[in-house]
Amino acid sequence: MSADWPLWEVFVRSRRGLSHTHAGSLHAPDAQMALRNARDLFTRRSEGVSLWVVPAAEITASSPDEKDPFFAPAADKPYRHPTFYEVPEGVRNL
């Protein structure tokens, strides 16, 4: 049964120069078949130039409960973003 076929998460690089992006998931008995199934399923319309498949069980995700402690501290550091800084009118290439 496909119950014995683990779930794989698929990441597609749509073209050179871009990073791999999560596209979806599929079942496959092993990594080799997962790659092939991913090729057939997610790149039938030339959507990709490179694929990653990762066993879904191997992904460690941050918990939504930890959302605040994880991500809140970043929100109070506007100085990390270029729009924080004032630039005199007319100054270019900055």
Place this chain on the structure above:
Amino acid sequence: MTPVTTPSTPPHQQAERGMGADAAEGPPSGAEQALQAAFDAAVAADERIEPRDWMPEAYRASLVRQIAQHAHSEIIGMQPEANWITRAPSLRRKAILMAKVQDEAGHGLYLYGAAETLGAGRDELLDKLHTGRQKYSSIFNYPTLTWADVGAIGWLVDGAAITNQVPLCRCSYGPYARAMVRICKEESFHQRQGYELLLALSRGTEAQRAMAQDAVNRWWWPSLMMFGPPDDESPHSARSMAWKIKRHSNDELRQRFVDICVPQAEALGLTLPDPDLRWNEERGHWDFGAIDWQEFRDVLKGNGPCNEQRLSQRRRAHENGAWVREAAAAHAAKQAARRAAAQPPGQPSGQAARPTETARS
């Protein structure tokens, strides 16, 4: 430059299972009320709910039911059209039809994937389909009797599906909405090929024209039924709309579909089989005749022309494939054991840790 973007976390399906179930136990605690409030606020603000977010159990159940039914419809929907792959009358049409039926398998896969993020595994859902505990769209219980039916399905059935599905691209549940974006993008060729097929028949010989009209006569009313029962009889609609799983009512979408189809039928030179069809200046919409809801309920109950045939072919494919799925799983297990045996003790299993060729590219 946009300052902050939230990284999208890949869903970890296994971990998702049961989160809502835990929360549903016992009387609502203060914490749960807070979660519910956060959920309601997110939905109200048109934010997406993601797999690992807290969600009311009924929301989860409702989504699983809808996504599963949708996925089942895609894969059962392969059958009536696949019925004509081997008889397609030109090589061009044969290629188009094969690609379309293939897309439907693909859409089924995207949707089962979305359901999986809610903890509903594909095996479990297929089992429910095979044992009749979950439904698929009743439209696929009608037969494809002539080649023109392939065109009518593309134009009317896919057209109705698209009318239903485009709003789902904004559905409150992230993975479902994303699957729908992908599906709608691919679906647009489906409807066009159907329309073009009918146009060729309508402009063809007398026999071809008659074939096209006959198909439209048979598929028109079942297509209108695809939007579901009238709003005042639709048990799940109101809640689904409050949750933004659904964005428009059944009757609203049905009217939109009729309004779209009337001029398209005219351009095809074919007649829609409804003597009551007429433009209502006041409403700004086309009025149409009464739908035979008794037929709808009969087909839904299993008395359609093809219910038995569709389900038994699906079961047969699954049963006949069992040895193949078992073989691949057995081979994977043997390979893993062989690798472990070849590995000196104490070493991490290298295969998985080493980036593959593909991963490096």
Place this chain on the structure above:
Amino acid sequence: MSTHPAGHPVGALATLPLGDDALVLSHRLGEWAGHAPVLEEEVALANIALDLLGQARALYAGLADVLGSEDEIAYLREEREFRNCQLVEQPNGDFAHTIVRQLFFSAYQLPLYDRLSPSLPLAAKAVRETAYHRDHAEQWTLRLGDGTEESHTRTQRAADALWRFTGELFQPVEGLDVPWQELEAEWTADVRDVFDRAGLTVPETPRHGAWSAGAGRQGLHTEPFGRMLAEMQHLHRSHPGATW
């Protein structure tokens, strides 16, 4: 329409057998739609079928001056006018049967198209597609051969049954400048290698049927092919002159 118009060089028809191979196998694979063992395989088999259909159409397009449109070639020839090998017309059987048929055929088509690529514009693209088909068949042969007792038995049975259709692949095709013996040696080594890794036995039975009348390349086919064509051509022939 005739397959041998007077005064035309034979070489012009040399690609007809290749086109027929591709069309017929594509049709057989199309029969799987809705019946595959797992959804992922619905998508994979359809991909292969679509590649092959594309190849057939490109090859037929090159024959238009001689034989007419692609649809005339596909739908209006009689069984005896088809030049495909008998291997590709064999019914699908179970999944193992389909996979072994694909392995045998793709392991033939790949080196053949590779050698034809300097002279045949289609071949370069087809080589890439065919390499993928061959790989798909190899992956499944390895899994089915090694997987369970049942899958092993079914796969070996398929190999034994299809073996007698493999000799025909290396009968020279008139007008194709290909070192057939070399091709055959390469094919045999390739299939043997996959079978060894899959734990399957390469059959030692004859690779030709014991009938001197010939085989598919001479327009002589097996019984299931007539039924396949009847189904494929019926609608087109029922409406002479219609456009679709």
